């Protein structure tokens with residue numbers, strides 16, 4: 496295939512070229528004022544992002560992993576406790592739990608949404624834990640640890656089933672901290688509240704990442720916590736800045752976890768386009784789903800009625816994923832895998848004692864999921880090329896597998 500037909504998995508050049516004049520003007524303003532840490536540019540972005548998420552507060556921090564760690568700590572998770580999350584996520588989710596001093600416990604995901612299965616959450620609590628009505632404490636029986644929080648992940652830009660998760664959390668006195676690092680702008684229809692809610696506005700607090708490839712990305716590292724709880728916001732402002740409430744007055748030991756002003760300015764400029772970029776992603780997702788409709792061997796993304804996903808990733812599921820990915824690569828089409836090994840089977844978590852078979856859905860989907868090119872500037876013609884190549888490869892693969900081997904004797 497000719498060079499100009501190459502379709503990247505992600506294009507991070509075009510959006511920055513489009514906004515270059517505005518981005519450079521912001522950078523120049525920072526240079527001239529030497530406001531590199533804090534200041535009005537940061538505060539403006541925090542206000543605007545809080546408004547975008549329908550949350551009362553936003554605190555900018557150094558990256559999404561720190562955002563999640565600070566959110567857990569500020570909400571009240573302390574060392575030695577247990578925090579429940581999913582096996583099918585990026586390791587930053589569970590790293591942040593460990594960094595807060597807690598121990599991650601995994602549950603399985605729903606086979607259609609790839610997000611936390613509330614039934615598995617319930618099963619974990621009812622089968623593995625003991626709830627003491629008197630103290631209101633939930634204790635994980637095998638380890639004796641107190642379970643204090645749940646981290647649902649809005650993976651691929653689609654929200655977890657928050658009504659059900661919040662209901663379980665309320666019943667057992669658990670905190671809910673959203674990992675919204677892939678969920679900027681995603682919406683959930685709450686049957687309980689009879690209204691749509693934005694990602695980052697439903698839990699006690701939520702973590703966002705502005706890693707360059709996310710739906711809203713910095714030109715470097717950045718993250719934020721959103722919350723409706725003023726005391727959590729205040730605590731995170733201390734945690735990100737050495738535990739100080741004002742300069743050199745340290746109420747606690749904290750971290751160096753600030754969002755720098757140049758990145759905040761860049762993010763504020765790009766934030767103006769986020770709603771339109773998310774709409775574009777939704778449009779592209781529906782194009783893909785139409786173009787790939789004729790491939791019965793392939794499972795397409797599923798959006799429940801209560802969900803308006805922002806398609807950080809467009810993930811299909813197909814047997815023979817490795818061969819298909821190699822064929823696409825040979826045709827100049829970039830793809831990704833999110834994620835190839837569920838967390839409970841990672842070497843890093845051997846100490847937690849999980850084994851193969853513990854989370855059958857996560858294990859079944861991991862070798863079959865494939866993320867197709869997805870970014871707002873992707874064109875319909877490029878999507879057609881991706882779909883044509885996919886359908887052609889699947890067609891050939893099915894012919895090969897139908898060839899009946901002749902028995903030899």
Ligand SMILES: *Cc1c(COP(=O)(O)O)cnc(C)c1O
Pocket residue numbers: 558559560561584585587588648650674676677703704705706717718
């Ligand atoms: C990107 C991501 C993170 C971590 O964000 P960083 O900014 O890279 O630290 C956490 N969780 C999920 C689900 C992510 O996709």
